[in-house]
Amino acid sequence: QVQLVESGGGLVQAGGSLRLSCEVSDGTSVGYGLGWFRQPPGKEREAVASISWSGAQLLYTDSVKGRFTISEDDAKNTVYLEMNALKPEDTAVYYCALQSERFTPVTLSHHDFGSWGRGTQVVVSS
Numbered sequence: 735q736v737q738l739v740e741s742g743g744g745l746v747q748a749g750g751s752l753r754l755s756c757e758v759s760d761g762t763s764v765g766y767g768l769g770w771f772r773q774p775p776g777k778e779r780e781a782v783a784s785i786s787w788s789g790a791q792l793l794y795t796d797s798v799k800g801r802f803t804i805s806e807d808d809a810k811n812t813v814y815l816e817m818n819a820l821k822p823e824d825t826a827v828y829y830c831a832l833q834s835e836r837f838t839p840v841t842l843s844h845h846d847f848g849s850w851g852r853g854t855q856v857v858v859s860s
Contacts, residue, residue, distance in 0.1 A: 736760060736836060736849045738830050738847050746820055750858070754815040756830030756851055765808075767791075767833035767840030768813040769847055770804060772826035772856075777835030781842035782828070797823075820858045827853040 742754040752844045754770070769784035781806040792804055803816040813830060833840060834848035 735835045736763075736832060737830070738832060738849060740828065740830050740851045740854040743828060745857045745859065748820060748822055748858055748860050750820050751816070751818045752820065752830075752856060754817065754828055754830075754856075756809045756813045757760060757817075758813070758832060761811075763811050764808070764830060765836040767838070768804075768806065769831045769842070770813075770828060771831060771842065771844055771847075772824075772828045773853075774823070774826040777826075779829070779844060781844065784833075784840045784842055785813065786840040787833070787837060791840055793840060795842060812847075820856075822858045822860045825847035825856060825858050827855050829853045836844045 740756045744771045758767040765787050767786045773779040781795050785804045791807040806813045830851045831847035832849040
């Protein structure tokens with residue numbers, strides 16, 4: 735069974751940067767899109783960014799455009815989320831997820847993602 739393990743979260747001051755990593759076990763990310771989602775304290779889960787199986791399609795939610803970058807290293811079966819110019823409102827548990835269907839366009843809908851990691855906490859202080 736596929737497993738996704740996030741890392742890289744932590745406490746950072748506003749304006750700082752963090753890089754999150756998500757390793758997908760067993761090489762089963764081949765042909766599947768990957769996404770990052772987050773759940774701020776007391777709020778619903780929301781999409782952050784996603785990358786298609788080919789790496790050619792990148793999607794970002796408006797609030798992170800220009801600040802966050804999603805990328806992947808197929809050789810390492812790892813997807814990254816580079817987060818710059820962090821704001822207190824970026825505080826959340828960040829989850830990575832694997833798209834349910836293979837070789838399909840990626841989306842920002844959590845309904846399209848079937849496998850999830852346990853999350854990594856990001857806290858941005860003001």
